Amino acid sequence: MEAQIYNIDSNTYEIKFEESEYPIDSINSLIEELPDNSPRFIILSYPFESKDGRKVNPLIFIYWRPSTSKQDNKMLFAGCLDLFKDQVSASKFIEIVDEEEFEDLVDQIMQ
Known part of the structure; x- marks a missing residue:
């Protein structure tokens, strides 16, 4: 598994890749890399064996939108x-509002 996290600069409205200190695997x-109170766009490559x-190895677009985010x-x-x-052209789109929803992420990807 590999993931990339993107943030939006509130001054320039530019979508920027966030460098991670450690690999997100x-x-x-x-x-651990996601902020508790700010949205992020995540591009996830998750290889698995189908039924x-x-x-x-689908490309998944995850919209992290924690309920604690400012309006x-x-x-x-x-x-x-x-x-x-539209730019990502991912195989699947998943919106996550609560960190507990990550527990079901693999099941959602494999559907």
């Missing part, structure tokens, strides 16, 4: 969501 490491035995941050990310989603 598990769901737990992804959760019929094929190896698949202006939520509006900023919501305004850029469709543009970013």
